[in-house]
Amino acid sequence: MNINATLIAQALVFVVFVAICWKYVWPPIISIMEEREKRISDGLEAAKKADDSLEEAKLAFDKELDQAKSEAAGILEKANARASQIVGDASSKAEAEAEKIMTSASTTIENETNKAKEELRQQMSEIIIDTTQKILGDEISPEKHDAILKKAAEEL
């Protein structure tokens, strides 16, 4: 337990070890720890940013979805309107066509009737003339009594 040169030796050894620690031990450990700390905080920040942008994307998505929905509803409405309009147009057109067909049909019928009547009248007058000729002989010829026949036909 004597105080001797061990004290000075230990002080020198102390200086040497502190110097070694200062130069070769402390800096690498501290730099690794700081680097990791920075990387972790960067990572957390990036995660937070990603979270935020996800939230934003969700909002944008919702907004677009709503817009798309309303657009779709508009389109559907328009389509319905157009469909009913088309149906309406078609039915009115069909009605008009039907009327037209009816009209033309009745005209044709009338014409046919008139034609048939005319033909019948003609035949009848011929039959009458034939019969009259046979009765009256050759005295009466259609050429001579054309006027009379015409008059008769008109009276029929």
Added chain:
Amino acid sequence: MASAYGVEHVVGAACKQPELTVTGYIQHHLTNLTLGRLPYESEVWTCNADSYVWDMPKVVPADTWTFAHGSSQAADMGFWALHVDSIGWSIFLGIVFITIFRFAIAKNTDTPTGLQNFVEMCVEFVNDNVQSIFTSAKNPLIGPLALTIMVWVFLMNLMDLVPVDFLPELAKAAGLEYFKVVPTTDPNITLGMALGVFILIIYYSITVKGLKNFVAELTLHPFGKWLMPVNFILEMVNFLAKPISLGLRLFGNLYAGEMIFILIALMLFFSSFAIGMMGFGLHLLWALFHILILALQSFIFMVLTIVYLAMAHETEDH
């Protein structure tokens, strides 16, 4: 013929191996392996282990480098002697510290394991302490200094947990008469480190505060400039008390702890079986409790070093 022991020896006379006594046991445990020069001629007597007669003594001339035999020779060697065991363990444990802390860290890993975790934990702990005490001034030396002190002192303290006779007996088998294994139970070691810290305190006091402020701090308080000598004496006591208390606190705690281990060990060797068994229990208890003291004392040494150096960096008047 009188040897350095003061005991009569005669070459060829019958001798026996020295008996183990309580005093001798304790003395042996408290004596360092001291390398130095004796100012007088001395003789080394050995008892022949085969024939049990004294062999011819080996004569060591005055002023020759040799290991001291007994504490009185160690004292006679004066200041220029070296405690080879203390300084040896101190250097060895310092190398252990540097090796562990230098090679435990792997590059660029985000998931450190095992030893690296431990190393980083120590560094972070020390760094937090330094940051909390060194608030205004910044000095890149303080962190490594504090880490070295804490871990190194802790390792030296930890040697106290090695059973007291284990390493000394091994050393005896290797031919070393004395072998103290706990460097911090040697005041040279603790005061040596305190001296290192003290030099740093003076260095930073002068470079940071400036010589003028430093001298003013030592002479103008507490009584003003008219009582400068009184101030100087008071402040000097205060100033010198720092390294001395720093070194002696660590030494005292460890020395006392070591002494208790020695006394408990005595229960095993020099008393009845029952008391010997009790000694086992006590040894375990004291070892468990001592772990706390070992860690605490290394921590205190570190914190006080940081505090003293922080005071050396304070520039404002108080």
